[in-house]
Every structure is written in C-alpha cells, then in structure tokens.
Amino acid sequence: MEQRISLVTLGARDVAALASFYEALGWQRVDSPDGVVAFDLLGQTLGLFGLEDLAADMGVRVETLGHGAVTLAHNLHTPEEVDALMARAEAAGARIVKPAAKAFWGGYHGYFADPEGHIWEIAHNPFSPLGPGNRFRWNGYGG
Helix, strand or coil, rough: CCCCCEEEEECCCCHHHHHHHHHHHCCEEECCCCCCCCCCCCCCEEEEEEEEHHHHCCCCCCHHHHCCCCEEEECCHHHHHHHHHHHHHHHCCCCEEEEECCCCCCCCEEEEEECCCECCCCCCCCCCCHHHHHHHCCCCCCC
C-alpha cells in the first residue's frame, strides 16, 4: 500500500446542509453520482455521504460509527490567513472549538467543528512551509 490517502469520506446526517457549509468556505463541487457530494482537493477528494448510507455500505449499524478522535488539518502560509479562515468558517456556521493562538510547538493554530461536528485544525506551521501549489509535507520541502 502506498503512503497516500485518495478519498476522505465524512458521514453526514444532512448531506445538502453540510455541502452548503463547505461551499460557503469557497469549495466547489465536482460531478458525482447521486447521494455523494465530492470536492476535489490537491491530490485527494473529500466526499460527503449520508450517514445511514455509509453505515449500510459498510454493513454496520449507524450507531457504531459515531465520531472518532480524528481531525482534518488545513495548513496556511501565515497566522493572519489562519485568523481569516477561522472567521470565515464561523460565519459559515462552524463552531469554534479552540480559537487560533500560538501553539506549544511553535506554530499558530485553532480548531473548528463543521455543522455536523467534524473537527478541522487550521494551522500555520513555520517548520513545514507549504510547497508548490500549496502542497503540504511534514517538515516542508526545504533543500
């Protein structure tokens, strides 16, 4: 198995409302089969799929899915960009879990929950500067 993730799927109680939230952040949908909303990212895709449908597809009861201890992270070039995106997310309906602030590890970050509780970390990491096309790599792309 290669070290990459192709698709992250979020189980959604209300796919249309959750899709509207991500569209309010400026994301654009791509064509997708009925019942699935997809947003292409840089080399991956974020999919939204009905929670009941996801459970059925996996062959498990929906109660077993819950919310795990997982965060999705979005890194930016500056602390000011972090503040701006946190404000945009809140205006779009996100709940601020932790306001952006200096981090113990030397960066700047905050956390928000989308309208269905999926947690996003919004960060500026000076030790992992973004590369060409805003691509992220742990410890950056330095020479």
